[in-house]
Amino acid sequence: MKEYLIGTGGWAYFQIPGLHPLVAYSKAFNFVEVNSTFYQIPPLKEVETWRKLVPPNFQFTVRAHRAITHKNKLQSTEETVEIFEKMRQICAILNADILHLQTSSAFAFNENSINRLRDFLSSINLGKLRLALETRRIPSHKMPSELLNTMQDYHMIHCVDLSKDEAPAYESDVLYSRLFGKGYHNVYQPTDEELSQIDKRASKGNFEKIALSFHFVRMYKDAARLKLYKQTGKFPMITKSTGLSSVEEVLREDTKFPATKQELMDSQGWKLFDFTSNERTHVKDFLALLPDKTYNNIGEVMNTLSSIAR
Secondary structure, eight states: OOEEEEEESOSTTOOOTTSOHHHHHHHHOSEEEEOGGGTOOOOHHHHHHHHHHSOTTOEEEEEOOHIIIIISTTOOOHHHHHHHHHHHHHHHHHTOOEEEEEEOTTOOOOHHHHHHHHHHHHTSOOTTOEEEEEETTOOGGGSOHHHHHHHHHTTOEEOBOGGGTOOOSSOOSEEEEEEOOSSBTTBOOOOHHHHHHHHHHHHHSOOSEEEEEEOSTTHHHHHHHHHHHHHHSSOOOSSSSOHHHHHHHHHTTTOOSSEEHHHHHHHHTTSEEEEETTEEEETHHHHTTSOSSEEOSHHHHHHHHHHHHO
16 A cells, blocks of 8 residues: 655644644644745754654654755765755654755756766765755756666655646656646646545555655645545535625735736735635636726625636
8 A cells, every 4th residue: 555645845834723734734634844944954953853743643744954955065075965965864854754955947957967966976875865866956857867867876756846837857656746737937836636636646556655745835735635535535625605795705815906907916816715615716817807007995895706706
């Protein structure tokens, strides 16, 4: 049976009164990607606390500090090796078997940089730790063969974004996917169909382990939607109503007025509403029906949509 992990990039915003965010998070999910280590190296005592706060079967993965990938560009410098060792220690404390490396979108994989990567990999002791490499903005089919050979030689995982229809460049026993969606950066909410497609892509390979790390702006809710779908075969409603009432419920969350039609599309269109109890769609599909003008309040928007829907 495949090991199927669903989680998000961090727990800091998972707030339940009276509970530590990580404790609360671990009651909802069985896996988390430690995102903060990309920006700051935490004290090992703090890392030990994280491990103690979660159940024994809870799994962590860790993002490698950006000094390794962005500052030193995967070169085997004294600083790179020293920081990697700290990352390895963090993984050991958390019982994390995957360390994620992300290169910048400007990083060029050429003969020199690939040779430097090999030098770096040969200078560190991985042990049982697996590296998952995310090459920003380099499609699988455009990755140099020398890079793919290097990754496979060191048993690395090719990290991809299944929500953007990416696929690993080669077969592996582990699928690691960081999900950002098809909007600007991570400002996006996937439909039921899109989540279902992510699950199909993840499940069809010969993977022994699947780890899906959600990074959508509403990552906790969207990860929970997929988890519930895996458990029940059905996606949950995301509001308390359907149709225009659901649209209004979503717009009342944080819409600022006055706002033009385009401003409403930009700030609210990425969100989902319940078209029916069994179908979610993006708010932009309804906002696109509005005439081009400035709207002063939500009542004006809803009255206009109601008149159009008749």
